[in-house]
Amino acid sequence: MQNKSRNWTDVRLIISSISIAVSLGFWGVMASKEKVVASVEGEALLPNGSAGPAPMTEVLVPGQVILLGAPAPAPASTQQKSKRNRRGDGGGGAAVASTGSS
């Protein structure tokens, strides 16, 4: 009689273990699906066109400045205007000699 009751206890233990294992397995499958959905929703919150932080492995050109992950605007090219003389004849306007009291 004693052996019969122990067998029943063992069966209940096995059934409990199996149900716990199945529950944990199902929970794990469901949790991984939620992570994927959260990740997609997070990307959708960024403004259109934003590329996000640039990868640090980008090759830096000497003199190049990285601002918040975006390349710095190219510097405006310096324009040097040629000086014309005031007679408008296109001759060199720079004085070649000077007069002053000596």
Added chain:
Amino acid sequence: MQRLDFRAMGSTMRALVDSQDPQPALEDVPEWFESWEQTLSRFRMDSELTRLNKQAGEPVAVSADLWEVCAVSIKAYRWTRGLVSPLVLEAMNRAGYDRDFEGIGAAAVPELIPGWDVPSDSAAFPEDTSDPADLVLDAPTRTLCLPLGTGLDFGGIAKGWAAEQAAQRLGRFGPALISAGGDIAVSGPRAEGEPWAISVDDPFHPGFSIETIYLESGGVATSGRDRRHWIRSGRLKHHIIDPRTGEPAETDVVTATVIAADAIRAEALAKASLILGGKAGIEWLERQEDAAALVVLESGDTLFTSSMESFL
């Protein structure tokens, strides 16, 4: 464009030739000036002029160069009705300008600022406008006889003459400009027909200019009391002698810049207008047909003749 800067006659000289000729005789220019200085300097004890000045009262035969400079000095005397005279050596020595300017002690001279001096009211020409008194010249023998107790000092006229001589000689190799301490002679327009651009120094701000002149030919000169001035017996002196008083000119003009047919006439007119003073000087210059001028006053104002606009 080829350029050579060098020192001569106590000033900085500049020679320019608008030519690509590799041998435009530029290297000869300092020798020309050395030769003229040896003839015309009153600071060299062995110059021909010094020897002549030591023989006042006696007839002395002189070289062609000395004769020519003496002749143009008399012209300058006539153009300016006696305000520019070669017979101011004694007055210059009395004022303290008896050696090369570097030896006077320019370090003790105060900086020039607007409102530095008292304007003059002396606008009249000398009553005697004949040739320098008792200066005797005999052309056939090129002989000069100076009045006793006098001596010749050509001053800026010698620089203007030297600039003209050098520009003529260098002009054979191409359009040339010679600046003899600011007295400038131009042989003609630049190679492509353009004028030469010449800046006019600002007397109150050394290193800066107040205008740029465009000159195709002729001469330009500036006379001023902003640089060669010194203190003697507690008084500020400068090197522009007024023949009417025998003293440094009392004038409200700091610098006078004149464009004329050549550097000699430009120098003479500039000095005379400085001696006359701002208002009288600019009115007198207006009556000189070949001259254009700008005059800087000690107040800081600049006066222009009406003809000056065409050169700016």
